C-alpha cells in the first residue's frame with residue numbers, strides 16, 4: 561500500500577532546483593488531480609495503476625525528457641497549451657514579446673502575423689487579450705500547424721487563422737500592422753543543443769545557420785514588404801544577438817529600433833517600426 565507522501569519522497573529525480581516540483585507535477589498528472597491535492601491529501605492511498613504511471617513518468621524524466629513533453633502541456637501567458645515534440649516548449653521570456661505588442665498597438669482592429677507559431681503561443685495569447693485583432697499564425701512544420709490549430713480550437717479563439725507557410729511564402733500581397741516572431745536563433749554548433757531539456761526539442765525550432773541569424777536575417781529582409789506604414793516588427797533572439805539584430809533592422813530602414821531586457825537581464829527582444 562503506497563501513499564502520496566511516500567511516493568514523492570522516493571521519487572529520486574536527479575538533483576536540480578525543480579526536482580521536487582517536477583515530481584509533484586508528474587504525480588498530480590498520474591492521479592489526474594491538481595497539484596494542491598498532493599498537499600491536501602498526503603496520506604491518500606495511490607492505486608497500483610496510478611503508481612505505475614507515475615513510475616513511467618519518472619523514468620522518462622530521469623532520461624532528461626522535459627516535464628512539458630511528458631505531460632503534453634505547458635502554461636504560457638494566461639493559457640494552458642498542448643505541446644508536442646515537433647516544436648518548442650513555450651518559454652516565459654517569450655511573454656516579453658506579447659507584453660510589448662499589447663503596449664505598442666491599439667486595441668482597435670489590427671492585422672497581426674506570428675511567424676513560426678509552434679504551439680500557437682504568441683498568436684493565441686495576443687488573440688485572447690485583443691478580440692478585435694485578426695491574427696495569422698504560420699509555421700513551416702505541418703505537425704506544428706496542426707498543434708496550433710488544436711490549441712486555437714480548444715481555446716475558442718476565432719480571431720486566429722493558422723496556416724502552413726515557409727516564412728512569408730504563403731502570404732504574398734498580404735500586409736500587417738504587427739509582425740511578431742520567435743524564430744530559430746541558435747548557431748548550429750552551439751553546445752547547448754546537446755544539453756538539458758533543449759536536446760529533446762527539434763532542430764527545426766532551434767537552429768538557424770552558422771551564427772544563428774539566418775532566419776532573423778530573412779525575416780528582417782522580407783518584413784518591409786509585408787508591413788503597413790508605421791507597422792511594428794517584434795523579434796525574439798539570443799542573449800548576445802541584440803546588436804546584430806539592431807544593425808539588420810537599421811540597414812533595412814526601420815525606425816524606433818530598440819531592444820528590451822528579459823528576466824535574466826539579457827537583451828532578449830528587439831523592435832523596429834516601418835517608417836510612415
Ligand SMILES: C[S@@+](CC[C@H](N)C(=O)[O-])C[C@H]1O[C@@H](n2cnc3c(N)ncnc32)[C@H](O)[C@@H]1O
Nearest residue numbers: 647648650676677678699700701726727742765
Ligand atoms: C523557436 S520556435 C518558436 C515557437 C513559438 N512561436 C514559441 O515562441 O513558443 C520557432 C518556430 O519556427 C518554426 N519555423 C522554423 N523555420 C520556419 C520557416 N522557414 N517558416 C515558418 N516557420 C518556421 C519552427 O517550426 C518553430 O515552430
